[in-house]
Structures are given as C-alpha cells and as structure tokens.
Amino acid sequence: MSEMRSDRHYYVPPPSHYPVTINLGLFILALGVALRINAIASGIVPILAGIAVVLYGAFGWVGKIICEDESGSYHPWEDRSFRIGMAYFILSELAFFGAFLLALMYVRVFALPELASMDPHFTLWPDFKGAWPSGGPKSQAFTPLGASGLPAVNSILILASAVSLMWARKGLSAANRGQMVAGLAIALTLGVAFLFQQAMECRHATELGVTLASGVYGTYFYMLTGVHGAHMLAGILMLAVLLLRAFHGRFKPESPVGLDIVTWYWNFAVVIPGLLVFIYFYWL
Amino acid sequence: MTEAIAAVAHDRHGHPPAGIMRWLTTTNHKDLGILYMSFGGIMFFIGGAFIMAVRAELLLPGLQLLSPGMYNQLFTLHALIMVFGAIMPFATGLNNYLIPLMIGAPDMALPRVNNWGFWILPFAAVLLLIPFFLQFSGIGSGASGLGWVMHNTSLDLQSGIGIDFAIFTIHLLGISSLTGAINVVVTVLNMRAPGMALMKMPLFVWAWLITAFMLILVIPVFSAAATMLLTDRHFGTHFFDAANGGDPILLQHLIWFFGHPEVYIVLLPAWGLIPHILATFSRKPVYGYRAQVYALWAICFLSFIVWSHHMLTSGLPLAAEVYFMYSTMAISVPTSVLVFCWLGAIWRGAMTFETPMLFALGFVAHFGMGALTGMILPDVAANAQYHNSYVIVSHFHYTFFGGGIFGMMAAVYYWLPKFTGRMFDEKLGRLHFWLTVIFFNVTFIPQWFAGLDGMPRHIADFALRFSAMNLISSVGAFLLGLSQLLLVYIVVKCVRGGPKATGQVWEGAQGLEFTLPSPPPYHTFETPPEVK
Amino acid sequence: MKLTGAAIHDESAIQKWLICLFCCNKRHGAASIRETRLIKKQLPLWFGIVFFLLVFEPACAKSIWDFQEPATPVARDSITASVDFLRIIMGIYAVVFAVFAYSIFKHRKNSGTQPGTFTGPRTRWQWALAISPFLLLIYIDYIWMGIPAFHAIARMEDTRTASEMVVKVTASQWKWQYEYPEEGIRFVSSLATTQDQIHNKEAKGEHYLQEVDNPLILPTNKKVRILLASTDVIHSWWVPSFGVKRDAVPGYLREMWVNIEKPGTYRGQCAQLCGDGHAFMPIVVEAVAEPQFKEWVAKKKAEGSAASAAAGKVWSREELMAKGDEIYNRICITCHQAGGKGLPGAFPALAGSKLVNGPFLDKDGRLIKDGHLDRVMNGKPGTTMQAFKNTLPDAEIAAIVTYERNSFGNHMGDMVQPSQVKALR
Numbered sequence A: 001m002s003e004m005r006s007d008r009h010y011y012v013p014p015p016s017h018y019p020v021t022i023n024l025g026l027f028i029l030a031l032g033v034a035l036r037i038n039a040i041a042s043g044i045v046p047i048l049a050g051i052a053v054v055l056y057g058a059f060g061w062v063g064k065i066i067c068e069d070e071s072g073s074y075h076p077w078e079d080r081s082f083r084i085g086m087a088y089f090i091l092s093e094l095a096f097f098g099a100f101l102l103a104l105m106y107v108r109v110f111a112l113p114e115l116a117s118m119d120p121h122f123t124l125w126p127d128f129k130g131a132w133p134s135g136g137p138k139s140q141a142f143t144p145l146g147a148s149g150l151p152a153v154n155s156i157l158i159l160a161s162a163v164s165l166m167w168a169r170k171g172l173s174a175a176n177r178g179q180m181v182a183g184l185a186i187a188l189t190l191g192v193a194f195l196f197q198q199a200m201e202c203r204h205a206t207e208l209g210v211t212l213a214s215g216v217y218g219t220y221f222y223m224l225t226g227v228h229g230a231h232m233l234a235g236i237l238m239l240a241v242l243l244l245r246a247f248h249g250r251f252k253p254e255s256p257v258g259l260d261i262v263t264w265y266w267n268f269a270v271v272i273p274g275l276l277v278f279i280y281f282y283w284l
Numbered sequence B: 001m002t003e004a005i006a007a008v009a010h011d012r013h014g015h016p017p018a019g020i021m022r023w024l025t026t027t028n029h030k031d032l033g034i035l036y037m038s039f040g041g042i043m044f045f046i047g048g049a050f051i052m053a054v055r056a057e058l059l060l061p062g063l064q065l066l067s068p069g070m071y072n073q074l075f076t077l078h079a080l081i082m083v084f085g086a087i088m089p090f091a092t093g094l095n096n097y098l099i100p101l102m103i104g105a106p107d108m109a110l111p112r113v114n115n116w117g118f119w120i121l122p123f124a125a126v127l128l129l130i131p132f133f134l135q136f137s138g139i140g141s142g143a144s145g146l147g148w149v150m151h152n153t154s155l156d157l158q159s160g161i162g163i164d165f166a167i168f169t170i171h172l173l174g175i176s177s178l179t180g181a182i183n184v185v186v187t188v189l190n191m192r193a194p195g196m197a198l199m200k201m202p203l204f205v206w207a208w209l210i211t212a213f214m215l216i217l218v219i220p221v222f223s224a225a226a227t228m229l230l231t232d233r234h235f236g237t238h239f240f241d242a243a244n245g246g247d248p249i250l251l252q253h254l255i256w257f258f259g260h261p262e263v264y265i266v267l268l269p270a271w272g273l274i275p276h277i278l279a280t281f282s283r284k285p286v287y288g289y290r291a292q293v294y295a296l297w298a299i300c301f302l303s304f305i306v307w308s309h310h311m312l313t314s315g316l317p318l319a320a321e322v323y324f325m326y327s328t329m330a331i332s333v334p335t336s337v338l339v340f341c342w343l344g345a346i347w348r349g350a351m352t353f354e355t356p357m358l359f360a361l362g363f364v365a366h367f368g369m370g371a372l373t374g375m376i377l378p379d380v381a382a383n384a385q386y387h388n389s390y391v392i393v394s395h396f397h398y399t400f401f402g403g404g405i406f407g408m409m410a411a412v413y414y415w416l417p418k419f420t421g422r423m424f425d426e427k428l429g430r431l432h433f434w435l436t437v438i439f440f441n442v443t444f445i446p447q448w449f450a451g452l453d454g455m456p457r458h459i460a461d462f463a464l465r466f467s468a469m470n471l472i473s474s475v476g477a478f479l480l481g482l483s484q485l486l487l488v489y490i491v492v493k494c495v496r497g498g499p500k501a502t503g504q505v506w507e508g509a510q511g512l513e514f515t516l517p518s519p520p521p522y523h524t525f526e527t528p529p530e531v532k
Numbered sequence C: 001m002k003l004t005g006a007a008i009h010d011e012s013a014i015q016k017w018l019i020c021l022f023c024c025n026k027r028h029g030a031a032s033i034r035e036t037r038l039i040k041k042q043l044p045l046w047f048g049i050v051f052f053l054l055v056f057e058p059a060c061a062k063s064i065w066d067f068q069e070p071a072t073p074v075a076r077d078s079i080t081a082s083v084d085f086l087r088i089i090m091g092i093y094a095v096v097f098a099v100f101a102y103s104i105f106k107h108r109k110n111s112g113t114q115p116g117t118f119t120g121p122r123t124r125w126q127w128a129l130a131i132s133p134f135l136l137l138i139y140i141d142y143i144w145m146g147i148p149a150f151h152a153i154a155r156m157e158d159t160r161t162a163s164e165m166v167v168k169v170t171a172s173q174w175k176w177q178y179e180y181p182e183e184g185i186r187f188v189s190s191l192a193t194t195q196d197q198i199h200n201k202e203a204k205g206e207h208y209l210q211e212v213d214n215p216l217i218l219p220t221n222k223k224v225r226i227l228l229a230s231t232d233v234i235h236s237w238w239v240p241s242f243g244v245k246r247d248a249v250p251g252y253l254r255e256m257w258v259n260i261e262k263p264g265t266y267r268g269q270c271a272q273l274c275g276d277g278h279a280f281m282p283i284v285v286e287a288v289a290e291p292q293f294k295e296w297v298a299k300k301k302a303e304g305s306a307a308s309a310a311a312g313k314v315w316s317r318e319e320l321m322a323k324g325d326e327i328y329n330r331i332c333i334t335c336h337q338a339g340g341k342g343l344p345g346a347f348p349a350l351a352g353s354k355l356v357n358g359p360f361l362d363k364d365g366r367l368i369k370d371g372h373l374d375r376v377m378n379g380k381p382g383t384t385m386q387a388f389k390n391t392l393p394d395a396e397i398a399a400i401v402t403y404e405r406n407s408f409g410n411h412m413g414d415m416v417q418p419s420q421v422k423a424l425r
C-alpha cells in the first residue's frame, strides 16, 4: 500500500459549503413534495427551488472535484478512496434494486399463489387463478408484455454500451484519445436510445392495458422501469460529463479513476439491473 | 511527533472559517465528530421528553393527557428519534472522531461527504417534527403514528401528512447513514497507517467496519420499502394491496429485513467499545481479539437471515416458522463469545471502578439480560404470547438502553477527557451511574411482568389488571429521566473547566489515540505514524 | 400475581424487591457520594435477594412469571415453553453473573492483584472451559428447548385435523365480526366500556376495557378452527388464555384453532397497532358446555329470523329513532363522537354535515353516489369509514341513518325503511 503514498500526504479538502447546500435543497424539495401530494399547498415553488438548489450544489461540488483533480491534488492514494467508495455505493444500489426484484419474486412465488389457494370453502377471491402474469383478483384486464420485441433489443443495446465503455477504457490506456471519445460517445448514444425506447415501451404498455390499475403487474412494470430509468439518467449525465472532458483532452492514462468509476457505475448499477429486470420481469 | 503535526497543520490549511460557518462547512473529522455527538445527545433528550408524556399517560388507567392518536405519534417519534436521531448519530460521531486517531489517518477518507452526512440530520429531524407541530395550528392530522418500523399497512391506518413526512425523513436519514457508512469503509480500507494490519485494528474500528457493511446492505432496502409505501399512498401502485395482487406482509418482510440488522447496527459500535474500556480499567490486554472479530462477522451474517422472527404471528408457513426460530437461536452462540471475552478481559485484572468502567460493567449486566430474554423470544409457541406485548418492550429496552445507551454513556465518560482535555467530576459520574441503573430497572422490569400477564404494546389505555406494573414503571421512568439531567450537568461542567487531563488520561489506556495530547490538535497524523 | 382493580396485591415479589431497594437507599443514603462504596458493598446482597426472588418465586403456585391461566392445549404448550426457557436463562444469567461478580470483587487493583497478560485460552483445560458454554447453548437451543418447540409449533399450526367447527373472525377498525358459517349466524362485537369511564368521569368497572357488547360464544371441548380476515388494516386476535395470537391480514385468510377445556369467560384484545382505537378493541370469549351452546345457537337463529322479519315490516319513526340511538352509541360514536361532533382533522362531524343534510336517493330510488345512505352502506374506500352493509342488518342501517338525519341539530324529517335498505344492497 505504501507505494501509493507518493508524498505521504492525504489531500483533505478545505471547508466547503456544497454539502450543506445540497441538504438544504433536499429539505425544501421534500417539504414541497409532501405538501403537494397532500394537497395542502401547490408546493410547486419549493419543489422547483429545491431542485435548483440541489443541482447548484451538485454541479458545484463535481466542478470542485474536477478542479482539484486537474490541479493535481489527487494521487493514487486518494484515487483508491474514490474507487472503494464507488464500489460500496454500487453495492448499496444493488441492494436497492434487489429489494424491488425480490419483492417481485415474493409476489410471484408467494403472494399470488396464496391469494388463489385459500381454503375453497372460505376463499375471499373466488375464481382467482393466481398464475403470473396477473394483476391480482380485482385488477383490470391487460395483455402481458412480450419479451422478444423492444425489451430484447433494449437489453442488447445496454450490453453493447457496456462493451463500448470498456473499449473506451482501452483507448485511454493506450493514450488514444479518439478511441476514448468514440467509445464514450457510442455508449452515451446507446444509453439515450435505450431511454427513448423505454418510453416507447411504456406507451405500448398503456395500449395493452398495462397501467397502475392493472394491479401488481403494472405496479412492478412501472416501478422497475422507472427506478432503472432514473439510474440510467444519472449514468447518462455522468457519461456526458466524461465525454465533455475527454473531448477537451483532460484525461491522462495514469489517472483513469474518473472513467473507471463511472464505468463501474454504468456496468453494475445500470446494465446489470437492466438485464435482471429483462430476465425476471419480461422473460421468465 | 505532535509539534510536527501542529506545524504541518497550519501551513497547509490555515485556520478554519470562524463562527457558524466553521461548523456548517467543516470537513474536519473532529469537528464533525463533535457535531454528530452533540446532535445525538440533544436528540436523546427530545426523544426522552416525548416518551415521558407517554409514561405520564400510562401512569394510571383511563385517558388523562393524550388522545389515542397523539399517543401513537409520541411513541413513534420517540422511537424514531432515539434510534435514528440519538444512538446512531452518536455512534457515528464516535467513529468520526476516533477512527482516524485509532488507525493513524489524517482524516476520514471522504471529508466533504462526511459533512454531507452530518448536515442532513438536522434537516431530517425538522422534517420529521414539522407535522407534529403543524397539528397544533390545525393543519394536518399530526406526525406519523405507525410505530418506528411501520408495522402495519399504513394506507388505511392514518391519512394525512405525517406518514409522508416520515417517509421523506427516512430517505434523508438513508443518505446520511449510507454516506457515513461508505466513509467508514473507505477510511478503514484505505487510510490505515503503515503497519496497521487489519488484524491489528482496535476492536472499535472492526465493529464499525462491520456496522458500515450492514448499513450499506440494508439501508437501501428500507428506502425502497418507504418508496413503495409512498407510491402506494399517492401514486396508485399496489405493492401492499391484496385485491390487486399485493401483500401487506411484504412490507413487513422488507422492513424487518432492514429492521433486524438495524438493532445490531445500533449495538455493534458499543460491542466494539466495551472491550477497550474493560481492558483499560483491568490493566490487561484485550482478551480473545480474534474470537471477537469472527463473532462480530458471524453476527453480521446471521442478522441478514433471521428477520422474520419479528413476524412469527403473521401466519408464515410452518417451515418458515421453524427455520426462523432455529436460525434466530443461532445468534446466541456468537453473542455469547463476546460476553465470555468480556469476562476474560476483566478476569485476573487489576480493576478500578471509574465511571466509564462502571458503565461498561452496567452494559454487560443489562445487555446480558436483554440478550438472554431475546434468546427465548423466537420460540414460536411462546412467541405467540410475547409478540406485541410489553415483554418485547422490556426486551428491547434492555438491549437498546441497557446495551446501547449504557455503552454510549461509557464512551462519553471514557473519552470526554480526551475530547475536552479536562477531567469530569468523578463523584457525580458515579452517582449518575447508580441512579441510572436503579431507575432503569425500576422502569423496565415491571414491563416484563405486565407483558407476561397479557398487556399489549402500543396501547394508550389499559385494563385494570395492569395498573400496578404501569404505575411502578412510570414512576421509574420519570426518575430515570430526571437522573439524566445529571449527565448534562456533568458534561457542561467538564467542558467549562476542570482538572487537566493527560494525554494518556487513564492509567491503563492503550491505543494510538492515547499517544496524542488531550485534546488532540485540530489536524493529526498528517504524516502517518509507523505502527509496529 | 393477579390484580383486580387498582388494588395492589401485597404478595407481589417485585414489590418486595422494590421496597427492599428503596429502604436500603434510605438507610444508607444513596445520594450521598461518600457512601457509594457502601452501596457497592451491598451490591451482592441486593443481587442475592433479586435472584432468590427471580429463581425461586416461579416455584410458587400462581407466579408473576406465568402467562394468564391456560385454557387450551396450545396455551399449555406455550406456558411450559416460556417458564422452562425463563428458568434456563435465569440460571445462565445467575451463573455467568456470579463469575463476573467474583472477578469484580476479587480482581481489584486495591486488593493488590497483578494484572494477567493472557489474551486467550492456552491450556487444553482452558480451551475446554471456553468451548463448553457454546456446546451447552447449542444443546439448549436445538435439543432441550428446540425439540419441544418444534412439536408445539406443529401442533399449533395443525388447524384442520379433527376440527369440528369453524368460526370466521373479521376484524375492522375497531371491532370484531364473528360468523358461524354453518349456522348462518353473524354479529359484531365491540367495546362496551363507556366513554365516561375512559375519560375518568365515572368509576371504572372490574373489566374496564375488556368487556364487549356481544361476546363470542364457543363450546368447550371441541376443536374450533378460527379463520381470520380483515377489512382494512392488519389486526391481531389475541386471547392470552388460549395461547394464540394471529394477525388478521386484509385480503388474506389466516387460521388458528382453539379447544377450550373449561367453561368460563376469557378476555383478550387486539395486538397489532391498528390506528387510534387500537387500545379499545377487546375480545371476550364465553366458553359454555355443548348443550348450552346449542341453545344459544337456536336462540340466535330465532333472533336472526326475527330481524329479517323486522326488515320486512314497516317501522315507525319512534322505533327507528330509538334503535338508531342505540346503534349510534355503540358503533359510530368511537369515531364521530358524542353529539355527532366528530374529531377535527380525523373524523368529520355529522352535526350539520352537508352530506347528512342532503338527499340520499335519486328520483328513481337509486342511491346517490356520495349521499348519506351510500356513505353508510358502502363506506369510503381508503378511509376508516367502512361499508357497514357488510356488518349491519337492514333494520339497523335504516335506523341509524334516520337517527342521524334527525339528531345533533339535523332536522331532515325524513326516514329510511329497512325494506329500502334491503332493496339497495
């Protein structure tokens, strides 16, 4: 480990107001949403203000990190912190997705069969069969979504984006800026295409009658794709920042940490959950 | 070494900004540690004040002070504040202050993230309490009254804004816990001084590493469950609605998958501390270091696979009941490894009984009771009687207060001289200990018997057969609360002044943090010390 | 220890202990710091007394360590498990704490002990000593207590074998509905304690908060299978003497069974936080011998046919008002409060309510959506206002709506007939 401590000083950043600013923004945002969904106030002002403050804080913070990086504050020792931090953050993201996926499993394996298999003399839901896909005894009718169309294409898209990111990473190692920029750009495009297609898929779903009113089926469809989409969006933002910096030639092969941790995020918090959703929601 | 540190400190960063801005923007682990600990301390008193109203209502049968709705809000807030506002932040403060000192690091690995994690807490606390106060001006129907883990399908239980505020509070708290946990993991894995091998780390650091690991895995599940509840309440999803294929019990599974590890998250830091304190005042090395590390990992692992022992009456299938009973019982093995290591730590020592030692021994005695009562709870046949009765309330206050709070108090007294550079008033400290021990037991022993006799928890009013026990318990609780004011006095007095503490503080104290002066300079170990 | 009224039974061990604790305090002055040492010296004595009480008190006939008196096989299983397990853990605690205490009193600095330097067991003998507690724990968990526990669970969960009768219990906020499907009997059971007693305006009765208007009647010595359902949130049906507690989960069925051995009245209450009225949701079961049970069934059935006959007849205004008054004060008052005043923020006032003072049938005689009768019959989904057509007979709904329209300062002057309600179901 000691070989990483080139100058044996760890960079401890000076006082910063960004974290507390973000917290203020989150607070206002939460307050606004809570008031709005309870129809106490329109809440639109605090919601927008909250988002603005959070964005200001987040961009300021990330900008600060980039400045520090470029002014040479970071060394392998600090880089290692970022890597470990990102690894464990991804672990927590997986736990978050895991909760939704396991909840889906619970519904398919336990809840629906139980609803259907109550003692025949006293059942609460006569005639309910409980086989997945189903929205539960009282849900509106719908046609389940197939796996082979858009969803399959989409899965291939994000797999390809993972590959192209790795290709970009190779480009950085080989100090090939063109390859890096191209790889990033391809991944970004694929990500955006995925999001767009997913929006189409949602429209298609409503046409098939899959809405929130179609019970657990609709619920899990929109929640899983929604949560995944939100992570996708975050990943796309990160890629965009990287692309911009790569374009301006701000990366050095000896400090690939920014590219690396975003790649991890993309591969593990976006691509893998996406595939899991595909396998467990659409396919099986 | 210290002069070198001070010199480096000044030319690198200059002085921190003055006044409130220093605290708002600080990235210094000691500042943040102090902030966390003060916040935890204040919240302990707020949470305690809420439950005093509850105990006052339960003093006598009949409704005297509170409406049932208000009662539900008060114990819910009490529990949320005590667990997420008092114990967890206090333990996080300790890790902030101490881990860098113990492993010879210049600071936490991600100092700005550290600030983020702390300053979200006051906002979260305000958010939680807003609906509680709004109801007095006629807006909304008050704060959440669902209990700390939202046992029930809140959808029909309570309308109004309280639950939504609680859900957002959970999200904010989630950010705080997660950032704090990631920071600990990164610091421990990346910032140890050369020579500080993992298996040389102080047990407190180990315990926190494992706690952080648990937090990273379960906090997101809690957030996910809260999110599902929110969308079910307001956006038309059907996670917990049977008519549409959902299941209210799913909520309990998700929440207890978080909630069970959570109780160990609360206690692990204290388990890490106790061996230090026992060793110091026995003037002996830590006993069974490896055994304790492995036992902590075993507890961590087991805690993920036993959650449904909180739901044994919810109608699980027979096989599940048997599985969760046996797996839960397994936790007694690693936990008793810890207990016997504590015994080994004092055995044939040269003990003295300063206040921290008293609290550490009090911890052992009371945690022992709480844990042993925990051992019988998973017995499914008997659990049908224990569940949701005051037996449970008694059990978990023995672990939370008798364990968690006694542990934190031991830490306060043990490290206060280190933090402030002053000794506290030893005699008052001992008095505080004895008052706490006595009234703690007077409060919670009767609850055990009320529970055995059939008193359910969460009730604002009770049948006459439970009167006697509740009377004793309430009186005990008031006196317990009053004796805690002594703690405030002791801490304030110590901060204001007192005999100077040496760097070593306690005769038998060991560890890197005791090689520094008391209080330690603002920046420490900027050049990592060499650990042999 | 059994307590009746607020009277404190003076045999109670815990009180002996408390008295002892406070007396010691007074005599030696706990507050005086100079004497903390003295207290420390007393400590073994204290603990000795406590342990004596804790370990030997259970040997007495009716102990505070027991649950309420068991009345079913399952309850006996649970009480055995509990008492045995409690003895075991108290034994463990006593032994381990004794070793701690020994060390605390012997290995002190001022008694001149040289601190040891060992950090783990070394000799074979020490290793054996270190391992044995875990073997013992495993033996306790998985054999000594584990095997009987397994049998007890298997018995507890076996709801169907040889069950002779079914009762369906439906929970809703904050009352229980009991149904005997084979007999076609159905009734609602809710708290009978008056609001005045709860608010300390009246002396509390012996069964304060544990009394209901219509208790569940069960035959003794018969295996009764109980099905549990809920209409709103999770409740939990708990009668300590039966050793069963099981959640009633909305949308799902849960089951359990009882086989009551002795006739008598058994009391319990809801054991899952279910909202504001959670403390006011008692369960009373009256167990009677088979012949009396049969009699009761016959009587109930006769009442049932009388009620449907009542639904057929035309009721007078006075009859409706009287009946309505009774039902209101039994059922609706928990939420809408006395005088229909409601609880601001939680339950709307009925006095002066737009809905109550509005029309309830359209010109074709159909229910007006969100009209008064519709609200009472069908409730409002998503709130605690439930569909009372599921639990109340036609006559009662008619009576109560009539009553509300003509009380609390509402003067609509109209009435609803049971036959109308019947037609609108």
Ligand code: HEA
Binding pocket: B044, B045, B046, B047, B048, B049, B051, B052, B054, B055, B075, B076, B078, B079, B080, B082, B083, B087, B146, B147, B148, B149, B393, B397, B400, B401, B404, B405, B443, B457, B458, B459, B460, B477, B478, B479, B480, B481, B482, B484, B485
């Ligand atoms: C760390 C956690 C923690 C701590 C420290 C405590 C501390 C205390 N708790 Fe806690 N409690 C919980 C966690 C905790 N509790 C949880 C998780 C629940 C479950 C909630 C649920 O079911 O959802 C619960 C529920 C709970 C109940 C059950 C409510 C019910 O089910 O109806 C009761 C009842 O007696 C109770 C009592 C107390 C008391 C008397 C203290 C005392 O130890 C408090 C002592 C401290 C003070 C009193 C503060 C200091 C003093 C002052 C502020 C000065 C003013 C003093 C006076 C006016 C006298 N608690």
Ligand code: HEA
Binding pocket: B149, B263, B264, B266, B267, B309, B310, B311, B312, B328, B329, B331, B332, B333, B335, B336, B339, B364, B365, B367, B368, B369, B370, B371, B372, B374, B375, B376, B377, B378, B379, B383, B386, B387, B388, B392, B395, B396, B399, B400, B403, B404, C092, C093, C094, C096, C097, C100
């Ligand atoms: C810090 C908190 C903490 C800790 C450490 C524990 C520890 C344990 N708990 Fe507890 N528990 C809670 C906090 C805690 N619990 C809370 C808050 C609740 C209620 C939540 C709610 O419903 O609101 C609860 C509820 C709860 C239940 C659910 C009851 C119900 O609602 O029906 C169960 C069931 O199995 C249980 C079991 C256990 C077990 C097996 C342990 C084991 O870890 C114990 C293992 C330890 C031992 C077996 C002791 C070993 C020691 C020795 C051998 C020697 C000791 C002697 C001396 C020291 C003298 N707990």
Ligand code: CUA
Binding pocket: C171, C174, C234, C235, C236, C270, C271, C272, C273, C274, C275, C277, C278, C279, C281
């Ligand atoms: Cu029903 Cu509590």
Ligand SMILES: [Cu+2]
Binding pocket: B259, B260, B263, B307, B309, B310
């Ligand atoms: Cu648990």
